[in-house]
Amino acid sequence: MHVLSFQERNIAVYLSVFFVVLFMAALVHQAPAFAGSVTGHLFGITGGAFMLMALAYPFRKRILNKRGVENPLTRHILYGLGGPSLGIIHSAHTFGSLIGILLLAATFAVVLSGITGFFLYRKVSRTLHIQKKDRDILKKRLKEEREGARACLLLLEKLGDEEEEELERRCHETMDLAHSVAEMEYTVSVFSKMKNLFSFWYRVHYVLALALFSFLTVHIATIVYYGIRWL
Amino acid sequence: MMRKILQILVGLAVVGFSAWLFFYEEAAMPGPLSPGHLPLGDCRWCHIPWKGVSESKCRTCHLFSNVRDLPRSIHFHESKEKCLRCHQEHGLLDEGISQMDHTLLNEALLCSMCHFDVHGGLFGEACRECHGISSWNVKGYHHPSGDRKDCARCHKPPSFHRNPRCWKVILEGMGFDKADLEECRRCHTVNQWPQTSENMAWQGED
Numbered sequence: 001m002h003v004l005s006f007q008e009r010n011i012a013v014y015l016s017v018f019f020v021v022l023f024m025a026a027l028v029h030q031a032p033a034f035a036g037s038v039t040g041h042l043f044g045i046t047g048g049a050f051m052l053m054a055l056a057y058p059f060r061k062r063i064l065n066k067r068g069v070e071n072p073l074t075r076h077i078l079y080g081l082g083g084p085s086l087g088i089i090h091s092a093h094t095f096g097s098l099i100g101i102l103l104l105a106a107t108f109a110v111v112l113s114g115i116t117g118f119f120l121y122r123k124v125s126r127t128l129h130i131q132k133k134d135r136d137i138l139k140k141r142l143k144e145e146r147e148g149a150r151a152c153l154l155l156l157e158k159l160g161d162e163e164e165e166e167l168e169r170r171c172h173e174t175m176d177l178a179h180s181v182a183e184m185e186y187t188v189s190v191f192s193k194m195k196n197l198f199s200f201w202y203r204v205h206y207v208l209a210l211a212l213f214s215f216l217t218v219h220i221a222t223i224v225y226y227g228i229r230w231l
Numbered sequence: 232m233m234r235k236i237l238q239i240l241v242g243l244a245v246v247g248f249s250a251w252l253f254f255y256e257e258a259a260m261p262g263p264l265s266p267g268h269l270p271l272g273d274c275r276w277c278h279i280p281w282k283g284v285s286e287s288k289c290r291t292c293h294l295f296s297n298v299r300d301l302p303r304s305i306h307f308h309e310s311k312e313k314c315l316r317c318h319q320e321h322g323l324l325d326e327g328i329s330q331m332d333h334t335l336l337n338e339a340l341l342c343s344m345c346h347f348d349v350h351g352g353l354f355g356e357a358c359r360e361c362h363g364i365s366s367w368n369v370k371g372y373h374h375p376s377g378d379r380k381d382c383a384r385c386h387k388p389p390s391f392h393r394n395p396r397c398w399k400v401i402l403e404g405m406g407f408d409k410a411d412l413e414e415c416r417r418c419h420t421v422n423q424w425p426q427t428s429e430n431m432a433w434q435g436e437d
Contacts (some may be wrong), residue, residue, distance in 0.1 A: 032262060033323045077277055096321070097260040099252055219399035222259035226274065227283015 010052025013059070015081035016115050022085055023108055026093035034092035044090035047215060050083030055213075058206075068080050077118065084111050099219050113205040121198040122153040128191040135184040142181055262322035277320070281406040289314045307340055333364040351387050376419055 034040045057076035060066040084107045095101050151170040252258045256274050261297050264271070272278070277288050291312075294300070301308055315411075317332050342358040354361075361369045391397040392412060402410055407419055 033319070035261075036323065040360055096260075098255075098258040098260075100261070102252070106342055203238070205237075207245065211245045212243055212247075215252070218253045220248045224279045225253075225281055226259060 004149070008077075012077045012118065014065065015078070015085070016111075019081050019085050019088070019111055022088045028177070031092035032096065033092045035094060040090055040092065043086050044052055047083045047090055047128050048093060048220070050079045050086060050189040051212070051216070052083075054079035060117060067125070073118075077114075080114055081111065081216030084108075097222075099222060103212070103219050106208060106215050110208045110212050111200065113208055117202055117205055121195075121201065124191060124194045124198055128188065128195055131184060131188050131191060135181065135188055138177065138181045138184055142174070142177050145174045145177060148177075202217065248259060262320075263330045266319055267328075268320060284320075286312055290320075298337065307345060308334055312426045350385070353385055353387060380414075380416055381418075383413045386415070388412050388415075 035044065054076050056079075057071060057073065060071040064071075088104070091100065091104060095104065148170045151167040152174065154167055184186055260274075269279075276291075277284050279288065295308065298306060298308055313335055316335055318329050320328060341356050342362075343356060346358075353397050364368060392401065398412070402408070407417070410417055
């Protein structure tokens, strides 16, 4: 998994906030004629091109099987947030046609699922990785604690007082270790379930992206069919 | 396997729905039609597929063979080839369906044919000497210096000045025995026309 630098992470956060603020600006702003103007179209075309460029990441990942450093997520994030932001500027917050509304809704949903996937899935995945590592270390240590286990058995046979104290200490240590392993196993299983749940969330991201590009195609086709206004 | 099939089905449903959207005309309508065009129904009344809105389509209903046949209020419609420069449908304009573009008008048309002349004809028909076409405001206009005394060149005395009885009362109020109607500056200042100059005062007001 490619690890984003602090600067890249900041850009992703700023762009996400910018996108959401831009979307919410619809509450206070509307300019119906802007989308059809030359400037409006330029925003729309550039935004669409950016969205297409964001597809390079899944294409390289799924088709060319390039992962990690070979296929950094950074560009996907930048194009995936920059394109929709330009798209919203193009719309100028005018929710006129059904296709336009669906396209904006799909854009918002794709970005939202992407942001969720990026911030939460990565967090869960990384935490799970660390928890598994810790659990394996503890398991290894527990296996090595044969003496402690024997101490617990001997305790049952009730030896003399002096020996009994030492055995009790060792037995307690081993029991604590065993409890820690059990707790860790539980945490790992919870995080594994969460990871599975988020892998489903990713599928939602793909379906929404498919809807977005289908609506975008229809949007462009209808614009050309009914006539581009500034031509 | 089931998951794969489900994914393919969902994908096909999305693509199918999008294809249906393309053929469902109302889905592409960017805004409501104006009341006059509402009964048309079919988009092809105005749009030519893959070409867009055409002025020739406008003229199917809006006849422009002779401008003089049009109602007097729209006699200025000289530019019958450029309907879309001023008229836009689907609520794209802030107000209604029209937005005047004076640059399209025939030079021979007089401003006074449509606009009320607030100058009362003092400047004749040469409005464009001072006023722009895109904005009515006079660019860089500065009132002539206060030394000039030919106010009547631009300003007409109001009716209560022209009425002899009123004029007499005004003169008495200002403490003049005699004054000419065009001697505006004896009472008025340049910057605040309704007020009289400081050295003049109505009788009874100190």
